[in-house]
Amino acid sequence: xxxxxxxxxxxxxxxxxxxxxxxxxxxxxxxxxxxxxxxxxxxxxxxxxxxxxxxxxxxxxxxxxxxxxxxxxxxxxxxxxxxxxxxxxxxxxxxxxxxxxxxxxxxxxxxxxxxxxxxxxxxxxxxxxxxxxxxxxxxxxxxxxxxxxxxxxxxxxxxxxxxxxxxxxxxxxxxxxxxxxxxxxxxxxxxxxxxxxxxxxxxxxxxxxxxxxxxxxxxxxxxxxxxxxxxxxxxxxxxxxxxxxxxxxxxxxxxxxxxxxxxxxxxxxxxxxxxxxxxxxxxxxxxxxxxx
Amino acid sequence: xxxxxxxxxxxxxxxxxxxxxxxxxxxxxxxxxxxxxxxxxxxxxxxxxxxxxxxxxxxxxxxxxxxxxxxxxxxxxxxxxxxxxxxxxxxxxxxxxxxxxxxxxxxxxxxxxxxxxxxxxxxxxxxxxxxxxxxxxxxxxxxxxxxxxxxxxxxxxxxxxxxxxxxxxxxxxxxxxxxxxxxxxxxxxxxxxxxxxxxxxxxxxxxxxxxxxxxxxxxxxxxxxxxxxxxxxxxxxxxxxxxxxxxxxxxxxxxxxxxxxxxxxxxxxxxxxxxxxx
Numbered sequence: 001x002x003x004x005x006x007x008x009x010x011x012x013x014x015x016x017x018x019x020x021x022x023x024x025x026x027x028x029x030x031x032x033x034x035x036x037x038x039x040x041x042x043x044x045x046x047x048x049x050x051x052x053x054x055x056x057x058x059x060x061x062x063x064x065x066x067x068x069x070x071x072x073x074x075x076x077x078x079x080x081x082x083x084x085x086x087x088x089x090x091x092x093x094x095x096x097x098x099x100x101x102x103x104x105x106x107x108x109x110x111x112x113x114x115x116x117x118x119x120x121x122x123x124x125x126x127x128x129x130x131x132x133x134x135x136x137x138x139x140x141x142x143x144x145x146x147x148x149x150x151x152x153x154x155x156x157x158x159x160x161x162x163x164x165x166x167x168x169x170x171x172x173x174x175x176x177x178x179x180x181x182x183x184x185x186x187x188x189x190x191x192x193x194x195x196x197x198x199x200x201x202x203x204x205x206x207x208x209x210x211x212x213x214x215x216x217x218x219x220x221x222x223x224x225x226x227x228x229x230x231x232x233x234x235x236x237x238x239x240x241x242x243x244x245x246x247x248x249x250x251x252x253x254x255x256x257x258x259x260x261x262x263x264x265x266x267x268x269x270x271x272x273x274x275x276x277x278x279x280x281x282x283x284x285x286x287x288x289x290x291x292x
Numbered sequence: 293x294x295x296x297x298x299x300x301x302x303x304x305x306x307x308x309x310x311x312x313x314x315x316x317x318x319x320x321x322x323x324x325x326x327x328x329x330x331x332x333x334x335x336x337x338x339x340x341x342x343x344x345x346x347x348x349x350x351x352x353x354x355x356x357x358x359x360x361x362x363x364x365x366x367x368x369x370x371x372x373x374x375x376x377x378x379x380x381x382x383x384x385x386x387x388x389x390x391x392x393x394x395x396x397x398x399x400x401x402x403x404x405x406x407x408x409x410x411x412x413x414x415x416x417x418x419x420x421x422x423x424x425x426x427x428x429x430x431x432x433x434x435x436x437x438x439x440x441x442x443x444x445x446x447x448x449x450x451x452x453x454x455x456x457x458x459x460x461x462x463x464x465x466x467x468x469x470x471x472x473x474x475x476x477x478x479x480x481x482x483x484x485x486x487x488x489x490x491x492x493x494x495x496x497x498x499x500x501x502x503x504x505x506x507x508x509x510x511x512x513x514x515x516x517x518x519x520x521x522x523x524x525x526x527x528x529x530x531x532x533x534x535x536x537x538x539x540x541x542x543x544x545x546x547x548x549x550x551x552x553x554x555x556x557x558x559x560x561x562x563x564x565x566x567x568x569x570x
Contacts (some may be wrong), residue, residue, distance in 0.1 A: 008310065018471050161532055163412075163416060163436070163499055166405075166409055166412055166413050166416070167413065167416055169404075169405060169409075170402050170405070170413045173402045173403065173404060173405070174400050174402060175401070176364070177396070177400040177401075177402070178402075178413070179364075179383075179384040179385055179388075180362060180364075180384065180388060180477075181388065181414050181476070181479075181480055182385050182388035182389050182411050182414075182416050182417045182480050183385055183413070184383070184385045185384075185385070189363070250425075264338050
């Protein structure tokens with residue numbers, strides 16, 4: 001029973017990582033950028049929700065505005081910081097992404113201070129516990145799993161079945177040929193950033209409900225772990241990001257359950273090192289020679 | 293074959309198209325890469341349903357011209373009129389919407405997408421429903437999706453590929469990939485199709501079938517075709533007008549008969565008689 005309980009914990013944490021990893025993977029898939037500012041979007045999402053609820057406005061509004069805020073922020077970052085570097089070497093883009101990440105963290109610290117703030121998680125998802133035999137399920141867990149499954153289902157439909165999704169796949173495979181099909185490259189790239197950030201916004205809310213505090217560096221480690229998840233799954237691959245997120249979540253929970261919780265982060269990065277050494281393309285990544 | 297008639301713009305048009313707007317017209321088009329004049333003073337006019345050829349030795353600038361015509365490169369000089377509209381400053385996707393499409397010398401399909409999806413990407417601008425409609429599966433989305441799929445299958449059946457619709461594009465045999473690239477380009481609903489070495493890698497029988505196909509495309513879709521090709525049987529066999537490019541400049545324009553008889557063309561391809569340097 002304890003195994004099942006831990007399995008569910010792993011699913012919960014893993015699905016949050018998966019939601020965030022998707023944004024990394026999709027953006028990498030389309031412009032080959034490791035968007036290290038992606039994690040900090042989550043921090044901003046957390047603060048937006050926190051501040052709106054603190055102002056006495058309904059948590060439902062806070063959740064929606066927070067997700068929209070993440071989406072808009074990502075589009076603005078893409079337009080201001082990344083679009084001008086479209087034809088620049090990839091290393092310039094990467095360094096810019098790291099710069100944007102530091103910028104967001106420091107602006108947050110400047111405005112809101114460095115101290116962690118308590119996230120009103122019970123306002124968003126009330127504390128309710130379900131008992132199934134000896135299994136203990138919180139409403140937060142149920143909502144997290146449901147929201148993650150729903151988001152990923154919507155994403156799959158979006159990417160596989162819609163015109164914009166086909167455009168995204170086409171642009172990520174061959175940008176030159178895609179624009180000759182009449183696809184607006186800039187709009188498609190911005191759309192990809194927006195979708196990734198919306199998923200990160202959902203992840204932000206779920207993460208803050210699980211670990212109810214927000215600080216300017218909240219997104220730092222979370223972003224890196226989601227990055228590891230994306231690499232493990234095969235960066236650029238959408239099902240890979242989902243799988244990688246779940247795997248990292250499970251790994252963390254197993255390490256914690258074995259009583260080595262101080263080693264959790266080390267294990268995650270050990271996984272990164274092993275993946276890069278043994279199978280740098282991850283579970284479902286395209287072979288490197290194809291992506292030129 | 294009909295005669296070519298000179299236009300005031302230093303271009304030529306077939307007699308039957310003299311009273312109509314050319315589908316595509318360029319005036320003194322040129323582009324420099326650094327100090328190198330890759331293309332200079334390139335003026336042509338292509339009429340409705342004309343099949344035109346662009347030939348010349350390797351490195352003459354033929355593919356560069358395709359990139360100029362689709363606004364992938366911005367010309368240094370001159371202008372391009374597509375359907376009578378100056379395309380200066382337009383994005384590639386806008387030029388495509390005006391009615392130009394191309395294929396590539398080295399096939400550039402979306403290899404990890406199905407054959408059907410490749411054609412649906414070509415239909416990108418034809419199927420315009422919102423993202424919310426697609427996610428919520430609204431009736432409007434179903435209708436648009438159904439129409440788009442039916443149209444994509446129509447294109448595939450014209451190119452005799454409907455039974456391959458669900459195969460991955462990258463897994464198709466070479467000839468089928470070439471056909472799919474043309475089908476995908478046709479799905480963007482062009483009035484002029486640019487073919488970059490469509491017969492590359494084909495044997496004489498396949499080339500003969502391709503010639504039939506190119507004529508069939510022109511007759512089915514009523515479009516003009518501009519093709520780059522090294523296979524002289526194909527060029528001389530189906531082109532009504534030919535422009536010869538060397539070192540980025542047009543050295544000859546005319547009907548196949550005129551080109552065949554032009555000493556400048558022979559020289560560009562074979563070198564000057566007596567081993568002298570050009």
